[in-house]
Amino acid sequence: MKKFLFLFLSLLFTHAAIAQLSPTETKIIEHIDSSNPQAIKLLEKIVNINSGTMNFTGVRQVAETLLPEFIQLGFNAHFEDGSVFNRAGHLIAELRGGSGPNILLIGHLDTVFAANSPFQQFKLLDNNLASGPGISDMKGGDIIILQSLRALKAAHQLDDMNITVVMTGDEELSGRPLALSKKALIDAAKWADIAIGFEDGDGKPTTANISRRGTIDWTLTVKGIAAHSSQVFSKSVGAGAIYEASRILNSFYQQLRSEPLLTFNPGRMMAGTDVTNEKSTNTGTTFGKNNVVAQSAIVTGDIRSLSLEQLNRVKEKMRRIVANHLANTNSEIEFGEGYPPMAPTQGNKKLLNLYSQISEDLGQGKVVAVNPLDAGAADVSFTANDVEMALDGLGLSGSGGHTVNETADLSALPAQSKRAALLLYRLKQ
Incomplete structure (x- = not known):
């Protein structure tokens, strides 16, 4: 019918x-x-x-x-x-x-x-x-x-x-x-x-x-090398987790804004030497020092898209941005379940x-x-x-x-x- x-x-x-x-x-x-x-x-x-x-x-x-x-x-x-x-x-x-x-x-x-x-x-x-x-x-x-x-x-x-x-x-x-x-x-x-x-x-x-618009959650997890801050940017240490997370978020901002009717928002960020993320309560903890290169960062947010085609295209762009990581850092992005568009x-x-x-x-x-x-x-x-x-x-x-x-x-x-x-x-x- x-x-x-x-x-x-x-x-x-x-x-x-x-x-x-x-x-x-x-x-x-x-x-x-x-x-x-x-x-x-x-x-x-x-x-x-x-x-x-x-x-x-x-x-x-x-x-x-x-x-x-x-x-x-x-x-x-x-x-x-x-x-x-x-x-x-x-x-x-x-x-x-x-x-x-x-x-x-x-x-x-x-x-x-x-x-x-x-x-x-x-x-x-x-x-x-x-x-x-x-x-x-x-x-x-x-x-x-x-x-x-x-x-x-x-x-x-x-x-x-x-x-x-x-x-x-x-x-x-x-x-x-x-x-x-x-x-x-x-x-x-x-x-x-x-x-x-x-x-x-x-x-x-x-x-x-x-x-x-549909909505799904995402979680970005970034790892760097903990070291004395005097060694940041060195060949053996690199930029650390916070700079890498910042690079990723800024790249999202620069490269995804042209998508019509799309919004993508980082709602929480935790970074430092040690971090925890409690998904069920949307809370977390951080520990770090100003003179220590950050070892970890976690960012959570959402995406709102108008179609499944747009959502899949944006997810692939975000994965490529995350994969292009700075030296001595490693990042992963996970997409959760949510409302389809x-x-x-x-x-x-x-x-x-x-x-x-x-x-x-x-x-x-x-x-x-x-x-x-x-x-x-x-x-x-x-x-x-x-x-x-x-x-x-x-x-x-x-x-x-x-x-x-x-x-x-x-x-x-x-x-x-x-x-x-x-x-x-x-x-x-």
């Missing part, structure tokens, strides 16, 4: 550009409006459940609150335990009706706010604005998924659709290994034709993500065009692509290479994410649920 999907959506977009809302679409919209108070009530309920990533009990409680909602809609839904990757687990809901493309909807249950955070409660600030931990990132997006599916059910359009919902419990702090913690997403993507993420994106209802494919652009047309049909105006520099990594990236089309950022508009100032615009909840519901409906046709 996937090889025909791009042509299918091209034809669908051409039709949608001139289409008025149908009676079925009107019914979908009316259901969202009438049920919006219940949606806000459910949003408040799950926001008031602390589900910081490492609060496994809280993450499970959010899942247990939402599971009956999916079951009531006819989904085969369960909670998949995450003990093998040291996280709570994921909510997975599946509906198989046999009509239209296979669609994956992506949310997450966890937040960045730990169980001991002072930021714990939903609070209504005025008629349209509310604050609370995870209200926009991304419990609001989870509610939009449910609202859209409920509206389709009310219009008798859901039962014959093919939909998988994956709400992960470790988006904010991924379990390891990623091959296990992201397996549910990757398996669903291999089944799906289209992946749609309900993160809050850049917080604006006028934008969505057709691309996200979600490249801005033609399929993704076509899906955005359809979503934007729906927004215009609803009187909400155009939706444009987010600048990849303004978009962090997200779970949708693990699906992008296995689907024909992907789109993210369809969640609840807000601001202040990851801080105690996190807020959401409640007036956007029904508006964005309508767009999502009509997107699913038109994809079904």
Whole structure:
């Protein structure tokens, strides 16, 4: 089916550009409006459940609150335990009706706010604005998924659709290994034709993500010869570990800056006679003297790239720079696992065009692509290479994410649920 999907959506977009809302679409919209108070009530309920990533009990409680909602809609839904990757687990809901493309909807249950955070409660600030931990990132997006599916059910359009919902419990702090913690997403993507993420994106209802930069960690380890500082640069001693690390970092800076939309950042550096690096806590120790040539250096950082091709090219450049070491030094660079990039494919652009047309049909105006520099990594990236089309950022508009100032615009909840519901409906046709 996937090889025909791009042509299918091209034809669908051409039709949608001139289409008025149908009676079925009107019914979908009316259901969202009438049920919006219940949606806000459910949003408040799950926001008031602390589900910081490492609060496994809280993450499970959010899942247990939402599971009956999916079951009531006819989904085969369960909670998949995450003990093998040291996280709570994921909510997975599946509906198989046999009509239209296979669609994956992506949310997450966890937040960045730990169980001991002072930021714990939903609070209504005025008629349209509310604050609370995870209200926009991304419990609001989870509610939009449910609202859209409920509206389709009310219009008798859901039962014959093919939909998988994956709400992960470790988006904010991924379990390891990623091959296990992201397996549910990757398996669903291999089944799906289209992946749609309900993160809050850049917080604006006028934008969505057709691309996200991937991110991986790197660790540079440098060795030199320890000696009295009076012998630095001599033939027998050389420049030492700190000068070699500096050469490498400066070469990264000089040779990689021309890569479009690439960022590479050394976040920590430890150097001296003896150094340690505690990866699990992002800490380390150093010992050295001003009159001793440094024997060791460790630098850790990350790379954010727009495509796998760019990432592989940059990694090879970094390896060549590291290998061209100064005399009497030796350096190695290791690349860790991370989030893959979600490249801005033609399929993704076509899906955005359809979503934007729906927004215009609803009187909400155009939706444009987010600048990849303004978009962090997200779970949708693990699906992008296995689907024909992907789109993210369809969640609840807000601001202040990851801080105690996190807020959401409640007036956007029904508006964005309508767009999502009509997107699913038109994809079904």
